[in-house]
Amino acid sequence: MFTRDFADEAAGYQSVLTEIRRDLHQIPEFGIDLPKTRERVLASIHGLGEIHLSELQSSIVLHIKGAQPGPTVLLRADMDALAVTEATGLDFASTNGYMHACGHDLHMAIGIGAAHLVATHKDKLKGDVIIWFQPGEEGHGGADIMLEENLHMITGSKPIAAYGIHVTSSWQAPYTFGGKSGAMMASASDMLVTFKGRGGHGSSPWMAKDPISVMNEAISALQTMVTKRFNAFDPVVVNVGWVRAGDEHTTNVIPETASFGATIRTFSPGNLAKVQQYAGELLDGIAKAFDVEVTYDIGAHPTEVVMNDPAATERVRRVVKETFGEDRWMEWPHPIAGAEDFGSIVREIPGAFIFLGASPDKDGWMTAAPNHSNYATFDEGVLPDGAALLAGLAFEAVEDWHSAQ
Ligand SMILES: [Zn+2]
CATH class of the missing domain: 3.40.630.10 (Zn peptidases)
Known part of the structure; x- marks a missing residue:
């Protein structure tokens, strides 16, 4: 020995x-x-x-x-x-x-x-x-x-x-x-998302396209995606680490854009591609439903399992x-x-x-x-x-x- x-x-x-x-x-x-x-x-x-x-x-x-x-x-x-x-x-x-x-x-x-x-x-x-x-x-x-x-x-x-x-x-x-x-150990990568609506007056959100409420829907829906579309025995973690929208000094303005970043963790080689597909469909669908634009990069800076x-x-x-x-x-x-x-x-x-x-x-x-x-x-x-x-x-x-x- x-x-x-x-x-x-x-x-x-x-x-x-x-x-x-x-x-x-x-x-x-x-x-x-x-x-x-x-x-x-x-x-x-x-x-x-x-x-x-x-x-x-x-x-x-x-x-x-x-x-x-x-x-x-x-x-x-x-x-x-x-x-x-x-x-x-x-x-x-x-x-x-x-x-x-x-x-x-x-x-x-x-x-x-x-x-x-x-x-x-x-x-x-x-x-x-x-x-x-x-x-x-x-x-x-x-x-x-x-x-x-x-x-x-x-x-x-x-x-x-x-x-x-x-x-x-x-x-x-x-x-x-x-x-x-x-x-x-997991594969880690980033998800970076921006919703672009139309800015306006906070008193009249129906005259604008509020990207914050759409971002809110998307962040919740990502957690539902994790539990409903992935096998619990081959887990996926999607965790939002930052959100950015509006200005902290004002409450009566609807901003034009809202963004967030999340980390993605997967434990089998195919799952990152699935997150890219499902999260992409979800973000596109939510943006379409509320008539705003969305741009995203899902799976940026990936590491291998x-x-x-x-x-x-x-x-x-x-x-x-x-x-x-x-x-x-x-x-x-x-x-x-x-x-x-x-x-x-x-x-x-x-x-x-x-x-x-x-x-x-x-x-x-x-x-x-x-x-x-x-x-x-x-x-x-x-x-x-x-x-x-x-x-x-x-x-x-x-x-x-x-x-x-
Ligand atoms: Zn180390």
Whole structure:
């Protein structure tokens, strides 16, 4: 068992990985251009393998060649922070207006730890490992840019498996690994709608075409669409996040336009297309009924469903239970409605995305500040096990491939 040996060895990395994580935590950067972050990661993986840098964004691919030829496995760590002002009060809190509130600083430290484990044991590796340090996860399309640049193909053969770990400050018991096969996280996209009527005097709405009341009908009808047109066992979420119409300083004017934006979450590949069709018909129908115009963009900025491959997920369950014990695995009963661009990676490569409980509050983790909160905190004690699992999964996947030949 590679992972067990790696876990013992990674325990010795604790202080180094903590230091790396804290350095990264103090220089959070947003989006796809992360020069300081990239520099810090590069300094920590120097000499471990071949480095491929993108020109389009701050991604890094580390390629570690095994002693013998064989298949390629991809490991992924995301790098970007959120536009959140940190309020944790930690000694190493960020002060630049951005925050690693989703734990991507821990993901980089885990990826760096895994890189050291793989490189140290490459004499036993019968294949190649590529480690992606990926910017732009938080809605900036970073994974898709890396795929478009063919950075998954740098060894010349498509990886047989892809793995990524996400820490959570509240959703899962500390130190447990969790996930499920099949749909694990939602596809997220946007719906942007504008109704255009005819402005007028608020005393005489029949002389105008009021877009606000039509928007109101549409927002209610979308919820009816969700429950009446979609299978409750393959859920869809449509949630309006903003509405805009009129002027707050006046009540006697009917404005010309009314707009709203909603997020759409789906969990099976075909459902977004159905939302596009049904919501489009509904908006057109309501606009026609009230004689106003409507324009919309349904399904803008889509991310893929994170669809975990059954065999890749089974390997995680087995390795976690054998290495860390039965109680360290938490089988998810259902997917979560959050989204992740790891979905683009597992669309191309069979793989699994795994969550790792990292709340520092052993008893109160369920009510701890969640990921993305300005108060979110994470336990660095999980870093060595995370690194051991990622590195171990790469070796196990390669071994499994050879024994199946
Ligand atoms: Zn995240």
